[in-house]
Amino acid sequence: MSIHVPEETWFKPPSGAERTWIGLALAWCLVLSIMMPYWHFKGKQNSTGDSYSVTPTAFGARVEQFVKTNKVGETNGIPIVEPSPGGDAYLQAQMWRWYPVLKLKEGQTYRLHVSSMDLQHGFSLLPMNMNFQVLPGYDHVLTITPTIKGEYSIVCNEFCGIGHHLMTGKIVVE
Amino acid sequence: MSTAIAIEPPARESSPSGLSVGNHPSAGVRTCETTGLPVCLTAQQFIRLNAVIAVVALLAGGVAALLVGLTRWPTVHLLDPVWYYRLVTFHGLNMLIFWILFMEIGILYFAATTLLNTRLFSKSLAWTSFAMMLSGAVLVDVTILLGKADVMMTSYVPLKAHSNFYLGIILVAVGTLIGVGNFFGTLYIAKRDKTYIGSVPLVVFGATAAAIIAVVTLLHGAIVMIPTWLWSLDVIKHVDAGWYRLIWWGLGHQSQQVNVCAMVSVWYMLGTITTGAKPINQAVCRGAFVLYILFINLASAHHLLVDPGVGASWKIWNTSYAMYLAVLASMIHGFTVPASVEVAMRKKGHNRGLFGWLAAAPWKNPGFSAFFLSLLIFGFIGGITGVTLGTQQINILAHNTLRIPGHFHSTVVGGTSLAFMGLAYYVVPLIFKREFYARGLARIQPYIFAVGIVIMSLGMSFAGSYGVPRRHWDVQFAGAQFAAGFGSGAHVMLGIMGVGVVLAFVGLITFVLLVVAAVFFGKKIENRPMTAW
């Protein structure tokens, strides 16, 4: 019984179905373990955590520079910015907006720098449903390749105060 | 069941007074009329105190759960954003921390004293622990309800709450640590006074594993919460957001592993009490608990899988818990627990077919139904979703979406809370010595709660797979700068979630009412066994 002191000989190797199950479960655990390094090398979707230390002020300055150089229009008072394919793009998270709007080309790769000016935020790309953490002090670099054309919204999925649910942004892929 | 309880009262060499021997002071122990087990009266007092506060927290958190759930159901959208975020914070702390920690301290005191036939190590430590935990919990709850801590349970810096919020959490953590210390002290005096011979019972072993993980967990809590508290008092200027997340999850995720350990111990205990189950091979069960202790701490990395600041190899190594050895442990318990019930039921002659033993199990006994439903929900929903969402790359699809609460409501609610409810159906008659009213209602309560939680978890999980965020007041983003939103599929899922919330709340409030009615107004059980379920 589980609530009694066990017999003296309780220490014995597993046998029968129990032993088989432990073997099966262990084999499954090895499959689980191997999948991640496999996908790291062969898969196209990885979160490598590539990031650099940055102060919010310095990051804000880089975003402004990026906007000034690459601006192609404006919507809802927010600049639309088209970075050069293969180059760097910047996205600034702050209470409660994503700045600026990005215009990307399908099949091109960009180094997307995301950081926060204030609290922690959550980058959530919809309806694609890709999610990354955004922290103040960390320049989080996502090397992304949009594979499907369309208009995407970015919402915040890390609680960032009372206006959290109003924090949206936009990415257009052409 | 025809007998009062499935385990036979042990044959015993009793002293003339009928009391068990051990190291109890005179008049410090009674013999349970139902199980024949010795009950340390000091421990009994603190099991009662902790259980009462646990149920109060469950009620508070449950009311908040209903209001929050009805807000996330888009057609109802009950609360305003201020109270929604406030009550999400309140719900998380009361359910995940207070209800569960108070229950766990009660379980530790029970397992150490009754199953090892010893007195509680220290009454004053038990008082200190209880007083600190209670004052901490009250401080946290009051601070939240006053609107000074709308920061979610995780209180990610630089989001700042009133300093009393952090102080309250520190008090609860240190109080719990003292209670855990009292448990270890009790193990020590039992060993020293030779109140048992050989190895400790499996349930005590599992409780010890939980206690060891709790120490590691609470130390992380101290490391992260003390600087954060000082930061809220402006003593420290800066707390790094990435550092906070790393250490906080050493508290946040590991505390869930304490729950897993405690829940599995309760499974073994309820299996034995309700069906006479006996593990086939205790070395296997104990080995699985050891795997928890060794590897489960790595799981805190699951919350940082799409974070900056930590690299791919760090994420992959920790995600795998070093080759998923802690997952292996859960899969082992997932076999040994039902297998022990199957062996016991077959021995009683329920041998028909593959599942005749399961059909003949005491499903009308809420202790059994809660235990077995907890096992099924934890394994089939909680476990599978947890390991999958916690896979490094797959987490990109799940981080901070409703899939995450969909997962953990099926581990910590459908699993741990339901198992603890099952335990309560024995704690009330055996420790509070009171009979339940409305026993028919008690028999169906675990089913109502379990079905509600399953519907809710699935609704959340599927809504989350559309990308619906967790902790979010308005998924229609009305008034936002750029339009965003979800299609009808996600809304249907949120509606299903809402139905589940209401049903689960009915199950929860039924449980609370049954327990409160029994504890305060139930018929006293004196000099006789409890009425069998």
Add this chain to the structure above:
Amino acid sequence: MAQEKKPVEVFQKEHEHDEDDHHTPGTVVLTLALLVSFAVYYFANWKALADVWHVR
């Protein structure tokens, strides 16, 4: 009262008799069902992941 430090029988070693069969076919089916659902859910998620934007 009870000064002798003699543990009651319940705290002595359990008298073990049965090395008899631990026949658990129901549990085997139950756990295999778990393993199959696990694998299906797990690989369905990898499939879903393969469909989103590329990212490193």
